[in-house]
Each structure stands twice: as C-alpha cells, then as structure tokens.
Amino acid sequence: MSQHSRREFLEQSMFAAASAAALGASIPHLSAAESESSSPNEKLRVALLGVNGRGQSHLSAFTGRKDTEVVAVVDPDESVGMKKGVGNVYKKTNKKPAYYKDLRKAFDDQKIDIVSIATPNHWHALGAIWAIQAGKDVYCEKPVSHNVSEGRRIVEAARKYNKIVQTGTQCRSQPGLIDAIKFVKDGGIGEVKLARGTCYKRRKSIGPKGNYDVPASVDYDLWLGPAPMAPLTRKRFHYDWHWQTPTGNGDLGNQGIHQMDVARWGLGVHSIGDSVQAYGGRLGYVDAGDVANTQVSIHQFGDKRLVFEVRGLETEAYRGAKVGVIFYGSEGYVVIPSYNSASAFDLDGKLIKKFSGSADHFANFVDAVRSRKISDLNADIEEGHISSALCHLGNISYELGEKVPVQELNARFTGDAEAQETLGRYREHLSNNKLDPAKTQVSLGPELSLDGKKEVFTGSMASAANPKLTREYRAPFVVPSTAKL
Numbered sequence: 001m002s003q004h005s006r007r008e009f010l011e012q013s014m015f016a017a018a019s020a021a022a023l024g025a026s027i028p029h030l031s032a033a034e035s036e037s038s039s040p041n042e043k044l045r046v047a048l049l050g051v052n053g054r055g056q057s058h059l060s061a062f063t064g065r066k067d068t069e070v071v072a073v074v075d076p077d078e079s080v081g082m083k084k085g086v087g088n089v090y091k092k093t094n095k096k097p098a099y100y101k102d103l104r105k106a107f108d109d110q111k112i113d114i115v116s117i118a119t120p121n122h123w124h125a126l127g128a129i130w131a132i133q134a135g136k137d138v139y140c141e142k143p144v145s146h147n148v149s150e151g152r153r154i155v156e157a158a159r160k161y162n163k164i165v166q167t168g169t170q171c172r173s174q175p176g177l178i179d180a181i182k183f184v185k186d187g188g189i190g191e192v193k194l195a196r197g198t199c200y201k202r203r204k205s206i207g208p209k210g211n212y213d214v215p216a217s218v219d220y221d222l223w224l225g226p227a228p229m230a231p232l233t234r235k236r237f238h239y240d241w242h243w244q245t246p247t248g249n250g251d252l253g254n255q256g257i258h259q260m261d262v263a264r265w266g267l268g269v270h271s272i273g274d275s276v277q278a279y280g281g282r283l284g285y286v287d288a289g290d291v292a293n294t295q296v297s298i299h300q301f302g303d304k305r306l307v308f309e310v311r312g313l314e315t316e317a318y319r320g321a322k323v324g325v326i327f328y329g330s331e332g333y334v335v336i337p338s339y340n341s342a343s344a345f346d347l348d349g350k351l352i353k354k355f356s357g358s359a360d361h362f363a364n365f366v367d368a369v370r371s372r373k374i375s376d377l378n379a380d381i382e383e384g385h386i387s388s389a390l391c392h393l394g395n396i397s398y399e400l401g402e403k404v405p406v407q408e409l410n411a412r413f414t415g416d417a418e419a420q421e422t423l424g425r426y427r428e429h430l431s432n433n434k435l436d437p438a439k440t441q442v443s444l445g446p447e448l449s450l451d452g453k454k455e456v457f458t459g460s461m462a463s464a465a466n467p468k469l470t471r472e473y474r475a476p477f478v479v480p481s482t483a484k485l
Helices: 006-015 055-063 078-093 103-107 121-133 148-160 175-185 220-224 256-267 361-371 381-399 406-412 417-432 462-469
Strands: 044-049 068-074 098-100 114-117 137-140 165-167 192-200 275-281 294-301 304-311 323-329 332-336 341-346 351-356 402-405 441-444 448-451 456-458
Touching: 044 055, 044 103, 055 068, 055 078, 055 114, 055 361, 068 078, 068 103, 078 098, 098 103, 103 121, 114 121, 121 137, 121 148, 137 361, 137 381, 148 381, 165 361, 165 381, 175 256, 175 332, 175 341, 175 351, 192 256, 256 304, 256 323, 256 332, 256 381, 275 381, 294 381, 294 417, 304 381, 304 417, 381 448, 381 462, 402 406, 406 417, 406 441, 456 462
Parallel strands: 044 068, 044 114, 068 098, 114 137, 137 165, 192 304
Antiparallel strands: 192 323, 275 294, 275 441, 275 448, 294 304, 323 332, 332 341, 341 351, 402 441, 448 456
C-alpha cells in the first residue's frame, strides 16, 4: 500500500456522507448456550489480534463456545502471544493455534472466518479494514478508531465487502440496559434533552518521561504500525500507551467510550452532532502521559446536549454513578451505574423502577455472522464509529485550547446554567484534590461547529480543527482513502 497525504484523507472525510441511519431492530435476549451451534462442521475459525489485557476476554469468549475455534493468535510481543495466547488457548482446548507476529500473515489464511481485535487503539481501524478486505468478519474493540476519519473508513469497508463488523461496546447487548434505554425513549421520565456520562476512575502517574528500552520480545515496528516511529518514553510498555496521544485516546476514548455510547443511545442521536467544546488538563502530577486526566466535553445535537466528565483523581460518585450515565427528564431521571443495571427516579429522588440483566455480546456477534444480517448486530460498526468519533471530537477541542486559570472559566460560560453547574462541581473536585482553582490552569478548547453529515468541522476554526480528523500514516501501515478501500 502506498502512503497517502493528509490532504487526501481530509478531502475524503469532507465529501464522505454519513451512511444510513443506525438500525433499530430489537434483538431477542439469548444466552450463549441457546444461540451457539454444536456441530463440528459449522465451526467458525477465529484469529485473535492482541491477547494482552482485554484480549484475554476475547480468547475466553471464542474458546468457550462449541461452534468457534481459535486457530490463530497474532501479537507483535512474542512473549505475550505465545504464553497468554497460544498457551492459554491450548489450556482451554487442548489444541495449539498458529502464532504470528504480523497480522497480514494471518489474513492470508483463507480458512479464517473471523478476526477479533483487541490491539492498542491505533491499530483498530487498519486491522479491521485489512481483515475485511481479506474476506473476514470482524469483532473490533472500542474505540473502533484512533481518529474520526478512519472510523468512517471501517464503515465504508464493511458495507463495500458485505462483512459483519461488531463494536465491542457490550452494554448494547445487556437486557438491563436495553430495557432502561427503551424506558427513557418511551417517555418514562418525560422529555429528555440532557445526558451526562461519567468516567470517574482513579488513574495514577505512569512515571517520568524518559528513554526506555522496548522489551526484547516486541517487534516494535509492527507494534507501532500506523503510529510514528519514535523512542519509547514511558516506563511500562503495555497498557500505558493509553495515556500517550500517538497510540491512545485518554480515558475519554478508553473507558469513557462505553458511557459515551450509552448516553448517545439514550438521547437517540445518530450523528457526530452540531458542535463540541471541551476543557481540562493532566492535573495532579507530571509524567510521561500527555492526555487529559480531568476533562469535560460538551456535545450539542440541536436542542439536546451530551456532557461527558472524565476524572482521574480521587472523587466521589455522582448520583450513585462513578462510571456511568445519567439521563435527565422533565419528570424524573435515570441513573446507569454499571454495564447491566439502571434505576429510574422521580423528580423528588424516589425510586420508581429498576432494570437489570446480562447477556453475551460475543454471542450476538456470532449470531449475526451466521445470519449475515447487519440488523442482527446490537453494536454495528457504524454505532461504534459515531460514539468513538464523539470521544475524538472532545479531545480535538481540548488539544486546540488556550491555557486559562480554572477560576476564569465562569465568565466563558455565562448564561449557560448546565455548564455553570458542571463547572462548579469541577472546581470543587479540584479543591478536594488540593488543586487551587485560582492557580491551576486548564486547556479551554474552542466551541467547534460541525457538519454532522459530512463529518467535518465548519466555521472559523475549521482550518485548525479539520487536520485533526486524521493523521499522518507510516508506510506501509496506511489507512486507505474511500476510493482505495
């Protein structure tokens, strides 16, 4: 594949219209045991991409079914690939899968039906697109992309090659949340125009920035892939890539994408919105990370608003949720504090209804692979793209921000009661962590206007913001333009 310029990617992004509106078919709540086939002749052959961390859940899911077989493990860290990948598959199935450092070698195997992706974020889109082009169905972890443009490219590839592509936002398959969202949309708490996502998850320093040795077992060129070739500047090689922008998206795009997706789902909005504004900083310590650990993102969809709060320092729950979603209605509110449960309250705070129930998101994916119906997916790739894009947009506004003392933010949100309330709790949170709002500076991002259909920025800041919808790619690890999918 040849390297493409940033200009080409921006042009493709500007002229690519959004695909059809999200599909709303209801899905029966089936357990994995009820939905899987037991016939050896019907086994689907699976390649796992990335078997550290979340990849172990993928491994357990596909080795735990009678109708799927893990036949390949891909990881550029040979130690992880062999021990946690091949070794664990063998322990569970008494069969040894093939091991590859390079995902392209696995894609060459025409007998592989499914590619399951749990790599670092910067590999999600290209891994998915190459798998789709090789004729595979794909289960892709969240966020499905590292930037807005490449998420849309996955959707286009999935549609062009007629492949089933599931997003790893497992909340979409949980009966407890399906019922809660239906309750919200059916008017159970009246008219809802505001949703708040919270990612209050303590994150400590990752250590000082420096020059560190890449583990000897890692093929660093393959691990970096689409990211720039650069020295390792963090102590811990694995996982802490989340907190550096070339490979991660901060907690907004790590944990927060789950709650961003649920908030958007409940609001019933199906685009990247009309505007975005964010503020925050990496507060409380100085380390090798460069993403915000304390951040607020405000997304506007007509008269509906989605506010997202990331807090990586010590904090209390908000309305019973630390990592969750709150929907505010004219007649009450709904709190979602977990992946599979929710509670509805009236305006006086009296409990009126509870929701709970779990199901297998991987089983839903396998069902859709067999039926060949996109509408059978609870989390089709387009849903994943839009929700992931909202996280990226919040980060773009933040990155374009100007440094201002926290105490000056009030004047920037004059006349906006909700923004003032959010800011008041933000200041209190900083004070509780011994950060003086008068002395603490944060990045106040501009309010950026959006064309939700073309998925580009408009207005006076468009020339600064649009280049951030994509990135420079390192050949041959280039996410193809629409014309070259």
